[in-house]
Amino acid sequence: MRRQENSLYWLIVCGCILLIGARVMAAPGGQIIDPFQELVFDTRADIELLAEQVFGGPNRPPGWTGNVSVESPSVVADLWVDNELLADQVFGTGVRPPDWFGATVINAPTLVRNVRHDLEATANAVYEVGVRPAEWRGSPTPYVVCSRITQNLLSMFSQFYNLQPETPESALNYCGTLEAEFEDDVLEIIFTAPDERGVQLVPADLIIGVRADLDRLTDQLLPTRPDGYIGERERGSETYYADILLDLETIANATIGAGVRPPGWAAAIPNNSGQAYLLLRRNLELLADATVGIGTRPGEWQGVSALDRCEVNVRGLVTLARINYQFTFDQIDVNAPDYCVQVYNLVNGFVENPPVLDVAEEDAEVRRFTAESDYAFSYLDVAATQYMGTMPPGISFRAVYRNYGESTMMFVTGQDFALYIDRRFTTMAETVFRSLPTFNGAEPVAFCEAYWCNGPGPTPTPTGSGPLLQVLFNTTPVAPPDTTQLQTQKQLIPWNYIRVTYVSDNAATRTAQVALELCAQPADATLTCEPANFVFDNSTGTNKPVISQFNGLSVFEFRYGYTQNLVIEAETRYATDIWISDPTIR
Secondary structure: OOOOOOHHHHHHHHHHHHHHHHHHHOOHHHOOOOHHHHHHHHHHHHHHHHHHHHHHOOOOOOOOOOOOOOOOOOHHHHHHHHHHHHHHHHHOOOOOOOOOOOOOOOOHHHHHHHHHHHHHHHHHHHHOOOOOOOOOOOOOOHHHHOOHHHHHHHHHHHHHHOOOOOOOOOOOOHHHHHHHHHHHHHHHHHHHOOOOOOOOOOHHHHHHHHHHHHHHHHHHHOOOOOOOOOOOOOOOOOOHHHHHHHHHHHHHHHHOOOOOOOOOOOOOOOOOHHHHHHHHHHHHHHHHHHHOOOOOOOOOOOOOOHHHHOOHHHHHHHHHHHHHHOOOOOOOOOOOOOHHHHHHHHHHHHHHOOOOHHHHHHHHHHHHOEEEEOOEEEEOOOOOOOEEEEEOOOOEEEEEEEOOOOOOEEEEEEOOEEEEEEHHHEOOOHHHHHOOOEOOOOOOOOEEOOOOOOOOEOOOOOOOOOHHHHHHHOOOOOOOOOHHHHHHHOEEOOHHHEEEEEEEEEOOOOEEEEEEEEOOOOOOOOOOOEEOOEEEEOOOOEEOOOOEEEOOEEEEEEEOEEEOOEEEEOOOEEEOOEEEOOHHHO
8 A cells, every 4th residue: 555645745735636626616606617517526526535534534446546636538537446445445445335326427516426425325334324524515416325226217208208306305214205206207118108018008998907817827736725825806807906916925935935036126015006017026926937937838828028037227317318318128038137237237227328319319208298188179279169179088288388386288299180188188198298398479370171170169068077177177077877876776786697698899998898787696698687777987077978779789999907986887787897807818
C-alpha cells in the first residue's frame, strides 16, 4: 500500500476540492450551474471522506486516482475506479454485497448513479445503515439506495409517463414503500399492453388457467390427490385465489418436501387479480420446474410465456422497454436454468444503455399512445354534445391530446376519423393517458368518415342509461335490480347451473352470442330449465340487449371467460355470474 503522507500534498487536494465545490455550487444568486457536476462533486467528496475512515487519513491504495476535476473527461470513470478500490478494502478483493451494481453502462449519468448506490452500500458497512458523518453530502434522490430494477422502472416512468415518486424519504422501509407506490402502475402496464406474443392478458381468465394447470400437474405427479387438496370449486368465491395457493402449498409439501420451496416462491396472495395471477402462475411454474423439469410440462398446459417464471418487476420493465424501445429478448433460451437472470441482466442493461431516440422516438410514441375502443361513444367536440356514433370494440386509434384536470376525455385519430372519446371505454391505461399532452390552446379538427359514424346528433339514451351518460350529464343511472328482493322471490343459482347454448362467435372481439337457461342443478342437456329473459350488467349500469331469438330463447352477447356482477333472471331463478367458454375448450 502506498502512503501519501505529504501534508502539503493533502492540503493541495483538499484545496482543489474546495475550489471545485465553490465553482460547481456557486453562481449568481447561489444557483447551481450544473446538477450533474454537483452530483459528481458530492460523490467524490463522500468517497474521499469514507476513504479517510477506511484507509486512515490521507493514506490511499495503489491505483487511487483522486480525480477532483468535475470537467475532466475521465472524472466519472475515476469515481468508479476509486469506489471499487474502497470496496476491495471493506468487503475483500473481488467480494461485493448481493445488490452491488458495478459498471453496467457506458453513459456517464447512469454510471454515477451506480457508483452512488454502491458507495452507500459501502458506507452502510462502515458506519451502519442510516448512520453518516455530519460532512456526508449524500444524494439528491433518496431512491439511489434502491434496487437496480426499481431505479430503472422509475427512470422509465419518469421519462415516458411523467410519473414522479411521492414516497417520503422518512418512510420506515423507503424502497419497499416506493415499490408499493408504483405497483399499480406496473400492473396496469402489463395488463393493458399486449404481451411479447401480441396477446392481451386478462387476469380473471388466466387465473382459471392456473387452476387447470395445477390440476394437470398434480395428476401427473401423484397417483391420487392428497388430503386437503381443494381442487376446482366455485370460481366466483372470495377464496378462489387463496384456494389455489393452498393447493400449491399442499402439492409442494407432497413432492419437494414439507416446507421446502423454490427461490422466489410467494407465500401470500393479494386480492388484486392481476398481482394474484402473476404470483400464482410464477409459483406454479417454479413448482413444475422443480418437479418435472425446466422445459417439460403436462399436455394441454396453458402457461405459454417463459416470463411467467420471472419476478413481476422484471416483467414490468420488459413491457415498458418493449413498448418504448422495441426491446426484444428472443435470443435467450427459454429452457435455460438461469433464464430469468439473463432476462433481468439484458433488460436492465438495455434500459441503462438505450438506443438513441432521435430516430426511433416518434415510432415509440405512436406505439405508446395507440389503443383500441371498447364501445366508446365518439364526439366532434370535447364537451360531448355532437355525438357521431359508438366506436366498435377493436377499432385502433392513436391518442393525441387529453382534456384538462380530472376529465377522461381525449382526442384520438384513426384511419378515417379524428374524434373525442372517453378513455374509460378503451384499452388505454390511465398511466399512459395521464402522460398525454393537454390541449394547451390547440383546437384540433374533428371529423369522421368511418362506416360506424352516423352523426352529428344528440347522444342516444339507451334503456337503463349507463355510466358514460351519468358522467356527461351528471345524471343518476337507472337503479339495478334489487337483489335483496330477488332473494325472497327467486332462487339464486351458481354459474355452473346455467345451460349455455352457443349461437355464434366473434374471434376478433373474443365474444359469443348465446342463449341461456337457468337450471335447478348442474346444467346438462337432459334437464328442463327456465329460459333467461333479462340480463343486467352492474359494472356498466345497463341492461344487456337481446340480440336475436334462437329456438324461442333470447340471445345475449358476452365476452369469453368468467363474468360476475350480473343479474341474470328467469321465471323462478336468477344468477349473478356466468362462464363463457372460447371455442378451443368447449
